[in-house]
Amino acid sequence: MITRKRSALIAVVTAAALLLAGCAGSGEAATGGDSVSSEPVAGGTLRVLEVVQPTGFDPVQVFSSTSMPITYTALYGQFVIANEETGGYDCGLCESFTTSDGGATWDVVTREGMTFTDGTPFDAEALKYNWDRMKDPALGSASAGVASQIDDIEIVDARTAKLHMVVPTPGLLGLMPIYALQWIASPTALEQGQEAFNKNPIGAGPFVFESWTPGGTLKLARNEDYFGDPAYVDAIEVQGVTDNTQRLNALISGQADIILNSDASTFVEAEAAGYTNVIDTFNGGIGFMFNTAKAPFDDVRARQAVAYALDLQQLSDAVNKGNGSVPKTLFTKDSPFYEDIALQTYDPEKAQELFDELADEGKPVEFTYTVFPGTGPAYFDALQAQLALYDNVTVTADQRDSSEQGVVTTTGDYNLASSSLAFVDPASRLWGALSGDANRTNYSRIDDPELNAALDAALATTDLEEQKAQYKIVQERLAEVVPYVLFQEYLNGATVTDQVHGVEIYGYTTPAAANIWLDQS
Amino acid sequence: MWSDILRRGGYALLVILLVTIGVQALMALAPGSVAEVILGEAATPEAVAAMNAELGFDRPFFVQYFDWLFSALQGDLGTSPITHIPVTEAIMQRLPVTLELAVLALSIALLVAIPLAVLSATFPNSGLDRGINAVTSAFLSIPAFVAGPVLVFFFAVTMKTLPALGWTPIEEGLGPNLRGAILPALAVALTEIAAFHRVLRADLIGTLREDYVAAARAKGMTGTYVLFRHAFRPSSFSLLTISGLSLARLIGGTIIVEALFVLPGIGQLISSSIIQRDVVTVQGVVAFIAVGFVVINMLVDVGYGAIDPRVRRGPRARKAPVAAKARTTQGKAVSA
Numbered sequence: 052m053i054t055r056k057r058s059a060l061i062a063v064v065t066a067a068a069l070l071l072a073g074c075a076g077s078g079e080a081a082t083g084g085d086s087v088s089s090e091p092v093a094g095g096t097l098r099v100l101e102v103v104q105p106t107g108f109d110p111v112q113v114f115s116s117t118s119m120p121i122t123y124t125a126l127y128g129q130f131v132i133a134n135e136e137t138g139g140y141d142c143g144l145c146e147s148f149t150t151s152d153g154g155a156t157w158d159v160v161t162r163e164g165m166t167f168t169d170g171t172p173f174d175a176e177a178l179k180y181n182w183d184r185m186k187d188p189a190l191g192s193a194s195a196g197v198a199s200q201i202d203d204i205e206i207v208d209a210r211t212a213k214l215h216m217v218v219p220t221p222g223l224l225g226l227m228p229i230y231a232l233q234w235i236a237s238p239t240a241l242e243q244g245q246e247a248f249n250k251n252p253i254g255a256g257p258f259v260f261e262s263w264t265p266g267g268t269l270k271l272a273r274n275e276d277y278f279g280d281p282a283y284v285d286a287i288e289v290q291g292v293t294d295n296t297q298r299l300n301a302l303i304s305g306q307a308d309i310i311l312n313s314d315a316s317t318f319v320e321a322e323a324a325g326y327t328n329v330i331d332t333f334n335g336g337i338g339f340m341f342n343t344a345k346a347p348f349d350d351v352r353a354r355q356a357v358a359y360a361l362d363l364q365q366l367s368d369a370v371n372k373g374n375g376s377v378p379k380t381l382f383t384k385d386s387p388f389y390e391d392i393a394l395q396t397y398d399p400e401k402a403q404e405l406f407d408e409l410a411d412e413g414k415p416v417e418f419t420y421t422v423f424p425g426t427g428p429a430y431f432d433a434l435q436a437q438l439a440l441y442d443n444v445t446v447t448a449d450q451r452d453s454s455e456q457g458v459v460t461t462t463g464d465y466n467l468a469s470s471s472l473a474f475v476d477p478a479s480r481l482w483g484a485l486s487g488d489a490n491r492t493n494y495s496r497i498d499d500p501e502l503n504a505a506l507d508a509a510l511a512t513t514d515l516e517e518q519k520a521q522y523k524i525v526q527e528r529l530a531e532v533v534p535y536v537l538f539q540e541y542l543n544g545a546t547v548t549d550q551v552h553g554v555e556i557y558g559y560t561t562p563a564a565a566n567i568w569l570d571q572s
Numbered sequence: 573m574w575s576d577i578l579r580r581g582g583y584a585l586l587v588i589l590l591v592t593i594g595v596q597a598l599m600a601l602a603p604g605s606v607a608e609v610i611l612g613e614a615a616t617p618e619a620v621a622a623m624n625a626e627l628g629f630d631r632p633f634f635v636q637y638f639d640w641l642f643s644a645l646q647g648d649l650g651t652s653p654i655t656h657i658p659v660t661e662a663i664m665q666r667l668p669v670t671l672e673l674a675v676l677a678l679s680i681a682l683l684v685a686i687p688l689a690v691l692s693a694t695f696p697n698s699g700l701d702r703g704i705n706a707v708t709s710a711f712l713s714i715p716a717f718v719a720g721p722v723l724v725f726f727f728a729v730t731m732k733t734l735p736a737l738g739w740t741p742i743e744e745g746l747g748p749n750l751r752g753a754i755l756p757a758l759a760v761a762l763t764e765i766a767a768f769h770r771v772l773r774a775d776l777i778g779t780l781r782e783d784y785v786a787a788a789r790a791k792g793m794t795g796t797y798v799l800f801r802h803a804f805r806p807s808s809f810s811l812l813t814i815s816g817l818s819l820a821r822l823i824g825g826t827i828i829v830e831a832l833f834v835l836p837g838i839g840q841l842i843s844s845s846i847i848q849r850d851v852v853t854v855q856g857v858v859a860f861i862a863v864g865f866v867v868i869n870m871l872v873d874v875g876y877g878a879i880d881p882r883v884r885r886g887p888r889a890r891k892a893p894v895a896a897k898a899r900t901t902q903g904k905a906v907s908a
Contacts, residue, residue, distance in 0.1 A: 106655045188619060189626055193612035245656035265657065265665060266836030267739055290738060292834050300736040304728035454604030454849050457615030
């Protein structure tokens with residue numbers, strides 16, 4: 052297995068990006084091969100199984116940028132690209148993306164003469180059209196919250212758009228690949244309406260749309276007029292398959308060349324079957340999120356008690372067929388911000404002491420765990436089984452529909468829920484999830500003055516040592532105030548046959564379609 | 573006969589109305605909403621309310637229903653707020669897949685069940701009959717969600733002879749199309765094989781005990797001739813009836829198999845629409861399936877009367893289809 056534990060040097064990057072000139076417009080894509088020494092060759096049809104089926108291709112319909120990276124990077128290219136070497140961001144389709152005032156405004160410059168595949172200019176007006184559209188509540192984009200941080204888009208000249216932010220947003224560049232702001236579609240094609248657009252989506256990516264059977268196969272052909280180097284493969288056929296086992300079955304039976312995956316046990320099974328895994332482990336991970344604004348978890352001792360009470364490895368194994376991998380620290384070891392500060396410690400005696408202490412004060416730890424379909428029931432079973440060993444703690448299930456996940460977290464209508472604190476870039480993600488000033492995205496509602504100060508300070512400086520010092524405080528405070536209990540690493544990866552090369556996975560919206568090539572021998 | 577058809581048409585309309593009202597009620601009672609699905613992380617209560625209003629889901633239940641019904645009667649089943657594809661178009665895109673799957677499953681079931689039933693009826697209560705019964709009982713107890721993965725394991729993962737998932741449209745070649753369809757069709761067909769075998773076996777055994785069969789044998793006709801010339805046809809009414817009903821049921825009943833094998837059919841459409849709380853698509857697809865089911869059911873009933881004159885005559889004529897099916901199943905009434 053090729054396991055790549057990476058983290059981003061983001062803070063450095065982001066700050067450097069804003070203050071200095073961010074993307075330099077080199078157009079360098081995050082290309083790369085895996086362990087292959089031979090030169091890339093062109094040709095062939097790449098058969099891909101992604102994790103979800105598209106409901107359409109309009110960028111406002113995209114829910115997550117990790118679920119269909121090949122489809123979307125093929126159609127739309129990458130507007131900005133996370134650079135794993137520098138930890139920063141390069142421009143993909145843009146020429147430059149900079150700020151000179153700490154993120155209060157951003158200047159985005161498009162490439163000269165670039166057009167969408169229907170001939171529509173890929174210019175400042177196109178950016179404004181796409182990003183304004185994303186803010187339109189009637190279109191219901193899942194990226195509306197982030198897009199709404201842009202107060203106004205001023206057209207400076209044909210190629211330059213100036214983004215005026217609602218509040219200074221120094222981490223905007225890092226947010227781009229996470230959200231659908233990354234995908235810029237032809238305004239001319241979008242004007243035809245979503246139904247027409249989904250029958251012939253137009254972008255400026257390395258591939259063009261050929262056909263799509265809803266619920267079936269999407270076929271794409273190489274865009275010979277792509278602004279950069281043409282993609283290697285002639286065509287791509289993509290299917291969305293939700294079931295992890297079926298994706299692997301299809302790979303084994305020879306129906307696919309590459310499957311995307313984030314399930315630990317599927318990676319293990321794939322490796323056992325002789326396939327190559329390319330895995331990027333995010334910082335942070337997936338775990339339980341406490342509602343720190345609501346009893347009983349508005350009392351830090353209740354949160355600490357639950358954290359001490361749980362054998363997280365056992366819990367993770369129970370859900371991952373014995374292949375669970377628990378994040379021990381907030382940052383992975385290859386991150387410059389890594390500190391050996393345990394996020395949580397299993398200590399049943401301390402847990403019982405705290406449960407008893409709270410019960411003696413008339414505040415027994417009785418709470419609900421919000422169960423969403425999917426892995427939710429398995430998490431609940433494991434949680435309940437472990438807490439049943441203690442006195443003065445009771446957990447019951449609050450069964451919810453999967454469609455309610457957004458509302459539950461935004462309204463705070465929960466005690467304990469599963470959530471993700473996985474991230475590549477602490478500047479763009481960690482502040483939003485943990486700062487008391489980040490109202491819209493701090494779903495645990497943690498508001499710890501020391502934590503807030505450290506997050507602000509890390510964001511404000513470009514000095515790496517200072518950032519390390521501040522993120523050390525962040526890690527210490529997280530271990531102390533426990534807004535999350537992380538029990539599973541977030542794996543973003545792919546499994547490939549030995550014919551497939553050039554698969555590079557780093558952060559969001561990867562692997563990129565243009566970089567992948569097939570061994571023709 | 574025409575009054576019977578009209579009466580049945582009235583019942584059919586009532587069934588369709590009740591089914592569609594029921595579906596809308598269930599979707600309304602279910603937690604969550606399509607607005608919450610669309611908005612995802614941006615789903616604040618205000619945004620959800622605004623989007624529900626935009627989509628018209630904030631109106632009273634019966635206003636929504638009759639608005640939908642009025643449009644549906646004009647052939648407009650609405651447009652999905654998730655995919656922005658008209659529901660009628662989505663159904664027509666996916667219907668060929670489900671129809672082919674259903675017809676293929678039915679064909680496999682009949683091809684396997686008929687010879688087995690003939691063998692069982694020819695040697696009733698023999699070791700062979702008991703063996704066949706045991707096998708079909710096993711088939712009956714294996715649901716499609718178990719049969720599917722087992723078939724995939726053997727034929728796709730181990731033998732690598734058939735694809736584990738996916739669908740090739742028939743326009744891209746009959747061979748690839750059938751290769752993709754065979755495993756899901758087989759998974760669906762297993763339980764049908766068992767049901768068909770049991771019905772046909774019982775009817776054949778009953779028919780073979782009739783006096784006219786004994787008379788035919790007394791005239792010196794061979795057992796095989798009597799079986800196929802005099803017993804098989806009158807014994808196949810029940811089989812034809814349940815085959816028709818199976819076809820109707822399979823059009824809406826292949827949800828699990830379509831999801832497992834990633835087939836772009838009606839079943840996958842309805843399951844994904846339910847998950848996404850896409851009430852417009854669910855309502856339209858269920859109405860379509862209900863109409864299809866009722867129409868096929870009516871055709872079976874009417875056709876039964878046309879084939880067997882006793883069904884449409886006599887004092888018990890109005891209850892004839894059901895009664896006749898029951899009688900033939902028991903092997904007591906067979907028209908030669």
